[in-house]
Amino acid sequence: MSTTGKINVQTENIFPIIKKFLYSDNEIFLRELVSNAVDATQKLKALARMGEATGDLGDLKIEIEVDKTSKTIAIKDKGLGMTKEEIEKYITQIAFSGAEEFVNKYKDKVDKNVVIGHFGLGFYSAFMVAKKVEIFSLSFKEGSKGVHWECDGSPDYQIEEISNKTERGTNIILHIADDCEEYLEKSKIEGLLKKYCKFLPVEIKFGTKKDWVPSGEKDDKGEEKDKEVEVDNIINNPNPAWTRKPADLKDEDYKSFYHELYPMQFEEPLFNIHLNVDYPFNLTGILYFPKLSNKLEMPKDRIQLYSNQVFVTDNVENIVPDFLTLLRGVIDSPDIPLNVSRSYLQADGNVKKIAAHITKKVADKLEELFKKDRAEFEKKWDDIKIFVQYGMISDEKFYEKAIKFVLVKTTGGKYFTFEEFENHVKAVQTDKDKKLIYLYATNTLEQHPYIDAAVSRGYEVLLMDTMLDPHFINHLESKLKDISFVRVDADTIDKLIKKEDNSVSKLTEEQQNALRPVIESAVSKEQFMVAFENLSEKDAPMLITRPEFMRRMKDMNQMGGGGAMSFYGNMPEMYNLVVNTNHPLISRILEESDEETKKNLTKQATDLALLSQGLLKGEGLTNFIKRSVELI
Ligand code: ADP
Ligand code: MG
Numbered sequence: 001m002s003t004t005g006k007i008n009v010q011t012e013n014i015f016p017i018i019k020k021f022l023y024s025d026n027e028i029f030l031r032e033l034v035s036n037a038v039d040a041t042q043k044l045k046a047l048a049r050m051g052e053a054t055g056d057l058g059d060l061k062i063e064i065e066v067d068k069t070s071k072t073i074a075i076k077d078k079g080l081g082m083t084k085e086e087i088e089k090y091i092t093q094i095a096f097s098g099a100e101e102f103v104n105k106y107k108d109k110v111d112k113n114v115v116i117g118h119f120g121l122g123f124y125s126a127f128m129v130a131k132k133v134e135i136f137s138l139s140f141k142e143g144s145k146g147v148h149w150e151c152d153g154s155p156d157y158q159i160e161e162i163s164n165k166t167e168r169g170t171n172i173i174l175h176i177a178d179d180c181e182e183y184l185e186k187s188k189i190e191g192l193l194k195k196y197c198k199f200l201p202v203e204i205k206f207g208t209k210k211d212w213v214p215s216g217e218k219d220d221k222g223e224e225k226d227k228e229v230e231v232d233n234i235i236n237n238p239n240p241a242w243t244r245k246p247a248d249l250k251d252e253d254y255k256s257f258y259h260e261l262y263p264m265q266f267e268e269p270l271f272n273i274h275l276n277v278d279y280p281f282n283l284t285g286i287l288y289f290p291k292l293s294n295k296l297e298m299p300k301d302r303i304q305l306y307s308n309q310v311f312v313t314d315n316v317e318n319i320v321p322d323f324l325t326l327l328r329g330v331i332d333s334p335d336i337p338l339n340v341s342r343s344y345l346q347a348d349g350n351v352k353k354i355a356a357h358i359t360k361k362v363a364d365k366l367e368e369l370f371k372k373d374r375a376e377f378e379k380k381w382d383d384i385k386i387f388v389q390y391g392m393i394s395d396e397k398f399y400e401k402a403i404k405f406v407l408v409k410t411t412g413g414k415y416f417t418f419e420e421f422e423n424h425v426k427a428v429q430t431d432k433d434k435k436l437i438y439l440y441a442t443n444t445l446e447q448h449p450y451i452d453a454a455v456s457r458g459y460e461v462l463l464m465d466t467m468l469d470p471h472f473i474n475h476l477e478s479k480l481k482d483i484s485f486v487r488v489d490a491d492t493i494d495k496l497i498k499k500e501d502n503s504v505s506k507l508t509e510e511q512q513n514a515l516r517p518v519i520e521s522a523v524s525k526e527q528f529m530v531a532f533e534n535l536s537e538k539d540a541p542m543l544i545t546r547p548e549f550m551r552r553m554k555d556m557n558q559m560g561g562g563g564a565m566s567f568y569g570n571m572p573e574m575y576n577l578v579v580n581t582n583h584p585l586i587s588r589i590l591e592e593s594d595e596e597t598k599k600n601l602t603k604q605a606t607d608l609a610l611l612s613q614g615l616l617k618g619e620g621l622t623n624f625i626k627r628s629v630e631l632i
Helices: 011-021 028-049 084-091 098-105 122-128 178-184 186-196 251-261 322-326 342-347 349-372 374-394 396-402 418-429 448-456 469-479 509-520 548-558 564-569 584-591 595-612 618-631
Strands: 062-067 072-077 130-138 146-151 157-162 169-176 204-218 224-234 271-277 283-289 304-307 310-313 328-332 407-409 415-417 436-441 461-463 483-487 528-533 542-545 575-580
Touching: 028 062, 028 072, 028 122, 028 169, 028 186, 028 310, 062 178, 062 186, 084 130, 084 146, 084 157, 122 130, 169 178, 178 186, 186 204, 186 310, 251 271, 251 283, 251 328, 271 328, 271 349, 283 349, 283 374, 322 349, 322 374, 349 374, 349 396, 374 396, 374 407, 374 469, 407 461, 415 418, 418 436, 436 448, 448 461, 469 483, 469 548, 483 548, 509 528, 509 575, 509 584, 509 595, 542 595, 584 595, 595 618
Parallel strands: 062 204, 304 328, 436 461, 436 483, 528 575
Antiparallel strands: 062 072, 072 169, 130 146, 130 169, 146 157, 204 224, 271 283, 283 328, 304 310, 407 415, 542 575
């Protein structure tokens, strides 16, 4: 025989658990209580619109007060208030949300996003910092009596009707616990309000501040004097740009909102994306592409995540796709859960969908810019390149969209899309195996001779000079068929893009064998492999190249690739020393009978080759200069 039962939860036991573990950070008590005050105000406004609350609503400002002497913090609203029955129902039943109930009751008449709460847990976060909590409330309902509720954090509470609460709304009084006295500092509370409540939709007052206004009086010079006055210190902007319609906003508005978000940021953003979605989830926001001063710097001005204008976090790692963490701005979605911990946030299905959606929006916006104003897009390209490449490497969907507008820049400063570039170089840069070779340089100064040689051959050389470019190149090679990237100095000009070989050598094999030891003695044998090639007379007598494969292995190893990478990474640096068999100087070295002159000529030629790769340093460089002077 089987029976069913109900697991019995004892409040005595669950209470400390909620207090300790529900919220990762005790400072969010303020966010929760102010959100409740905002909810109470918004509900009252909604009821007034529906005709359920009548009369003048008056000033609806929320006020926060800190009193160091009585060790209390007060959160006061002029919202809909609560009757005795409502306090017993909403406050004393943990996990029963009055917000949720309100939304369900009026679901056809009010937008569900006017209220913030939905879990029925926020209020209890007060006990993370308070040893006693009091509520004074008067409901908007006609004939209501004031109520006083008080609880010291145990499951027992007192509640009574009172006569001295005559103003509609709710005051929450927190008696701050001894170990939380930091919250009695005005600066601390103001900081928290600015962090969490900066864009809440109801005005929040925290004391007063001094301000200067025109006095109406004139000074000696006849100019109007300003006078100092006390004004309300309003913490928030109740109508932040992202909650407004894009059509109502000018470029200036977006820029000034950027500075409102990041007061310490003086650089203007490159452009912005206004997000506005209501299906299949609700999402608004503005993302900015910043001008990054230093491409390696980790962004400290980060995207801020809001839920119904309540700040949730600016640590969006794993919530927003990685490559977008370089962007700035705000994302607001009531579907982002306000409560509990980060790991919960990351695992949330809505959060994942939001991330995918943002990726798509960003790609669409970039494509639109590209199509609408190519010149402007090119002008901004160097700054946005890192986002686009990062996105293409890390996100398949983004790659598919971005491959249409991602640009490459040549060493000559021209921009191409991949499709354009392919058509541009196809005729000259296809090798004998039908492979399209994209030549690139990482440094136009250091690789100048090689770039120069390639360009005079009629090749285009791409500039790939950022940290991300090596990864981007690898990624593209894995995606695009029949292309490969080769750095300009990876081989001699003839071999960079291998065509049919019909060159002839001026040197016989015997002559080459005779020359080899002479040249080998001029350089370190462990570092250089001597090879003979039939280049043109106009090319350099000797050249140093570094095979693409070797260099990439080394590069990857430096960036921390393991396994086979580290095997190659541990190999000594290897270069090819290519001897141009057709250069007159090489013939001269071969024919020279004076041993000393032969040695000097060889040394001079190898040093020149080293020099053009930036490999001649220290004593070698000093000797080269001395020898050159003597030769002159
Ligand atoms: P939630 O906000 O998720 O519903 P809370 O624990 O924060 O949960 O609050 C529980 C309920 O208590 C609210 O839904 C609301 O009905 C009521 N409440 C809390 N604070 C106030 C307030 N300042 N004014 C009116 N009602 C309030
Ligand atoms: Mg709440």
